[in-house]
């Protein structure tokens with residue numbers, strides 16, 4: 001902004017208000033042009049820096065999304081491996097995922113929790129991988145001893161998923177441990 005003023009006090013007021021420079025009269029045109037050029041250079045650099053920050057921020061967001069995708073893919077692969085020999089669980093785990101999300105929403109849990117439970121809940125039976133086939137695949141009822149072994153899949157699942165920094169696996173531990181509580 002260019003103004004014309006003869007008041008010396010205006011100089012300080014203008015600078016305090018955000019003016020970047022001040023030229024007093026009498027001045028020479030080459031000086032004005034040089035100062036304007038300097039101001040423009042600073043402004044252009046400022047804009048470039050802001051643009052770079054935006055690009056960096058976008059890159060971080062992209063990387064975070066990639067990481068999340070990676071987590072989800074690994075969890076789904078792990079879940080598929082666990083249910084490989086126990087066919088009926090196929091769509092059961094997916095239904096659990098959707099039901100858990102709907103219940104969490106209905107209970108008014110926040111978006112982060114809903115997202116976590118949607119991804120973590122399919123791992124609830126992952127401990128079944130440690131149950132011997134002759135018990136896991138047995139048709140008809142279990143003997144009391146077999147029941148004890150069968151029930152241990154909850155704890156085994158928690159052990160398999162334990163000690164991870166991933167928020168999904170952390171919730172997975174809780175779910176694996178507690179999913180037969182009732």
Ligand SMILES: [Fe+2]
Pocket residue numbers: 124125153179180
């Ligand atoms: Fe289970």
